[in-house]
Amino acid sequence: MDKAEHYRDLKAEIDSVVAGETSVTARYATAACILAQAMAPRFFWTGFYVVDPLKEAELVVGPYQGTLGCLRIPFGKGVCGHVAATGEPIIVADVHAFPGHIACDSASNSEIVVPVFDAEGKLAAVLDVDSTSLDAFDEVDQAGLVAICNSLLIA
Numbered sequence: 665m666d667k668a669e670h671y672r673d674l675k676a677e678i679d680s681v682v683a684g685e686t687s688v689t690a691r692y693a694t695a696a697c698i699l700a701q702a703m704a705p706r707f708f709w710t711g712f713y714v715v716d717p718l719k720e721a722e723l724v725v726g727p728y729q730g731t732l733g734c735l736r737i738p739f740g741k742g743v744c745g746h747v748a749a750t751g752e753p754i755i756v757a758d759v760h761a762f763p764g765h766i767a768c769d770s771a772s773n774s775e776i777v778v779p780v781f782d783a784e785g786k787l788a789a790v791l792d793v794d795s796t797s798l799d800a801f802d803e804v805d806q807a808g809l810v811a812i813c814n815s816l817l818i819a
Contacts, residue, residue, distance in 0.1 A: 675811050681694050688788070691816050691817070699809075711727060711733060714726040715789060728792075733768050733769075743765060751779050753777065753810055755802070755805070758799070773798045775793065775794050776793050778809045
């Protein structure tokens with residue numbers, strides 16, 4: 665099975681498990697768990713940073729699998745904050761070369777971050793995946809994760 669097929673299968677599995685689930689926390693936790701387990705060890709940290717409804721220009725850590733994550737990330741800061749500010753996914757081959765990178769865990773060397781939008785098209789969260797390897801992610805990863813994130817808020 666190639667990587668694109670693997671992502672299609674993972675999306676189908678996630679969609680099936682969360683079908684009808686109205687809790688966003690449960691949906692995010694399920695996606696993070698399934699992705700982390702299926703993609704280990706390449707996915708070192710897999711989780712969501714959620715837009716804080718009380719501080720709408722900040723992300724707060726949500727459901728994740730991995731080592732301790734940063735608790736809060738302002739929009740525009742680091743890789744996750746960049747995606748929150750732009751609304752566009754990003755692949756970072758070497759996080760140490762990314763301007764303003766926030767090192768939540770020094771073992772992280774590359775990262776992919778994908779926005780999650782609600783039904784009205786407003787940013788709800790970002791999916792953050794880190795790897796201990798440099799240049800661990802590509803366009804196939806991005807397409808697969810975008811597809812998964814596009815259905816996460818549909819109950």
